[in-house]
Amino acid sequence: MYLLGIGIVLLALKYFEIGPVAGWDWWWVLSPFALAVAWWTFADWSGYTKRKAVERENSRKQARIDKSREQLGLGPKKRR
CATH class of the missing domain: 1.20.5 (Single alpha-helices involved in coiled-coils or other helix-helix interfaces)
Structure with a gap:
């Protein structure tokens, strides 16, 4: 859940071009979502x-x- 929250915050910062996140590549901004999916998959599997x-x-x-x-x-x- 923490990764999802971090991803939403980073996505909003990138979309509204706030702070240093505006200059980051999109894959950095979207990576917490991929990590959240990986965690949920592992948690269900294990x-x-x-x-x-x-x-x-x-x-x-x-x-x-x-x-x-x-x-x-x-x-x-x-x-x-």
Whole structure:
């Protein structure tokens, strides 16, 4: 996501001819977009995206369980 943001900023600077970016070649300005595509391809291929989604789901589930236990007066379960 950071690469996409950097690419948008560089694209705007190049388009409106602001600062030193106005003199850069277009391939320098567009390279963050190519890197973002490469990162997304790698993340999907390696399973990184799915792993992060599962971790988020598990942490939300555990937070709900802890909240329910606390509301029942049982306190959070101790993990070993």
